[in-house]
Amino acid sequence: MDDTSRRVVIGVGNEYRRDDGFGPRVLAELDALRKQDRALSTVDMYISDGEPTRMLELWTGAELAVVIDAVRADGGPTGQWVELVLHHDTGLPDDLAVSSHGIGLGTTVALGKVLGRLPHRLVVLAVFGRDFGFGPELSAPVAAAIKPVTERARDLTTR
Numbered sequence: 001m002d003d004t005s006r007r008v009v010i011g012v013g014n015e016y017r018r019d020d021g022f023g024p025r026v027l028a029e030l031d032a033l034r035k036q037d038r039a040l041s042t043v044d045m046y047i048s049d050g051e052p053t054r055m056l057e058l059w060t061g062a063e064l065a066v067v068i069d070a071v072r073a074d075g076g077p078t079g080q081w082v083e084l085v086l087h088h089d090t091g092l093p094d095d096l097a098v099s100s101h102g103i104g105l106g107t108t109v110a111l112g113k114v115l116g117r118l119p120h121r122l123v124v125l126a127v128f129g130r131d132f133g134f135g136p137e138l139s140a141p142v143a144a145a146i147k148p149v150t151e152r153a154r155d156l157t158t159r
Helices: 019-034 038-042 052-059 103-114 140-144 146-158
Strands: 005-014 042-049 066-074 081-087 121-129
Touching: 005 019, 005 052, 005 146, 019 038, 019 042, 019 066, 019 121, 019 140, 019 146, 038 042, 038 146, 042 052, 052 066, 052 103, 066 146, 081 146, 121 140, 121 146, 140 146
Parallel strands: 005 042, 005 066, 066 121
Antiparallel strands: 081 121
């Protein structure tokens, strides 16, 4: 597959920081589906800690990048998830700039725009989390969002 049709899914987070582990958990579900769904076999899947230069490296040149992350619940009820779409000529809303990581995704997108290293289309599937303390368990509302977000990521990358 050439770069112009490359599809990438990036699960952002730390599986040992409770709700921050949402991205890696969704990625694990997608990877399990890959065994039954041949369309997923051509999708590149990565786990990232959200560090900007690594994120840019993963999605540069892709036709579609789907980023799955947990954000602080200040913007919505815990467990609710949102879908945000970025095209080459737009940015992300400022409220997404505050993720559970030191530098928000909005800052990474702005950097990618300046450097010419954005995917053609970027879709962010973000769940509102509340507990980012130590431990491997997701809060119940965030865990309930795994299945619908996994299904949406699959739909986005296989059509």
